[in-house]
Amino acid sequence: MQYSDRITRLKAEGAFAVLAECRRMEAEGKSIIHLQIGEPDFDTPGNISEAAIKAIRDGHTHYSPSGGTIEARAAVAEHIKRTRGIETAAEDVVIMPGVKPVIFGAIMGCINAGDEVICPNPGYPTYESVVNFVGAKPVPVPLREENDFRFDVNELRSLVTPRTKMIILNSPENPTGGVLTRSDMEAIYEVAEENDLWILTDEIYSGLVYDGEFVSIGSVPGAMKRTILMDGMSKTYAMTGWRMGYGVMPRQLADYLSTLAVNNFSCPASMVQVAMMEAFVGPMDEVNIMVEEFRKRRDVIVDGLNKIDGISCLKPQGAFYVFPNVKELGMTSQEVFDLLLYKAGVAGLPGTAFGKHGEGYIRFSYANSIENIQEALRRIEKILAEVRAKA
Ligand SMILES: Cc1ncc(COP(=O)(O)O)c(C=O)c1O
Structure with a gap:
């Protein structure tokens, strides 16, 4: 075959x-x-599991809208405002079974064959894999130990070519545990703005910061117009097997990702969306x-x-x-x-x-x-x- x-x-x-x-x-x-x-x-914390069990009993066992229920999308928007100070609307949120499908959808939705995407290296291997999958070229930006595994923004700038379409960020980072600072974010945003690039920010470890502060690049004024921000329940809430993540992005892209969802897995699991809403408001x-x-x-x-x-x-x-x-x-x-x-x-x-x-x-x-x-x-x-x- x-x-x-x-x-x-x-x-x-x-x-x-x-x-x-x-x-x-x-x-x-x-x-x-x-x-x-x-x-x-x-x-997984008990209150979240109980909310899912109750949701099943209450009949949350049917298809939901492809990008998630409007209640769950609004809950994500509220959570993003509370945790990052970013104003967003339910319509800019897409809920998917994990951050991985959001990474996949964002690259499918924004990148053409022949484009270049700047990926952290060492970095989470899914980024380069999906960039290659769509026929684009991953361009590694080295994260060096002597720089606490953070970006060197001058080096980042030197890697931008007329074909560059996107910069991928992951802070806190897998595999290094490195965390980017607010001034890193501002400088990276400047590079993106000057060169009209998408920013994909994978914030799956946002809840696991031990020293210093977690900063989302989406909180830099103006950044959300070119940013696809993603986070999920796997790590912070110990919910890897539940498969629940979300992205916040410009509305047109959110609509494209919902269409991608309907063609692929139809919708995120209904009872898991209810569990996510409990996680956001329940005891921590x-x-x-x-x-x-x-x-x-x-x-x-x-x-x-x-x-x-x-x-x-x-x-x-x-x-x-x-x-x-x-x-x-x-x-x-x-x-x-x-x-x-x-x-x-x-x-x-x-x-x-x-x-x-x-x-x-x-x-x-x-x-x-x-x-x-x-x-x-x-x-x-x-x-x-x-x-x-x-x-
Ligand atoms: C950087 C990064 N992004 C995404 C994921 C996958 O997250 P999810 O379980 O939400 O698909 C992982 C899991 O290891 C990860 O390390």
Whole structure:
């Protein structure tokens, strides 16, 4: 059978492939500590689950409008105003099963074959994958450790060509945990404005900032006319499996994305929209406990990694990832990843799973208990000492 050229341009995600490999090893009786996963190990807060159960009982089991119910879209608009100070209307909101379909829709809706899209590198691999899928060219902008994994705006400006159509931002960032500042946002917006570019801002980790403030580029005056802002329930509310996200964007694009939805998955799940509305207005106690626990784990893993010879690790301000530098070990990222997984039973991800500028780094997720993180640190230290002893 023949397949389209297009489909071969999509890439799988490293984290899912590593999870499958871990499961295979575990079935053989190996002990693996999972630091590769990008999802909270907490359960969804009880009030949200109860709201979904009630919604099912109340009959929210039918199709909804393709871009979401008007009540849920209005609730998102209100949430965006409360969390970012951005005024928007329900009609500018599209609700989809996760942030991923919003990324997909935004790129499908704004980018033609031959266009260029500036993507953070190391960065979330879906951006480059979907840009390639539509026949456009991803242009990596390096996020450097010496700049706290933030954009160098002059470097960003130097990458803009007459074909550039979009800049993608992700702050707090996967995989580095880097957070952009307000002045970064203002400077990036200037570049976009000067060159008439779309800004895609993936704010899925907006609720997970431990130091400093979360700033949305959408709050820079004037920015929303060229910005597609997206966030969702997966990370902040521990709702990865529910599949619920949303985008705020210029109305014409919101209409296009609703049409894309109707041609693809029809609509977001009705009872999950009700659950999202409860999450926005209900008690935040469980979320706050989770965020506080992530902060403690971050401190444990950063301190522990910095005590290991050959590894140095910046303290990230957000998300639940660390991105330690392993260059002094004298191995590639892939070699360090293989050593840790196959010889120590510690699963991370090679930095190169997030692009070429991830070489020399490993990503660990600290969405795991402090006991498991401490055991992983012991295992890493032990295997590296053994390798050093043999050399
Ligand atoms: C940067 C980033 N964007 C989007 C997503 C996917 O989010 P969702 O579960 O809402 O589709 C992830 C998940 O790992 C992510 O890290």
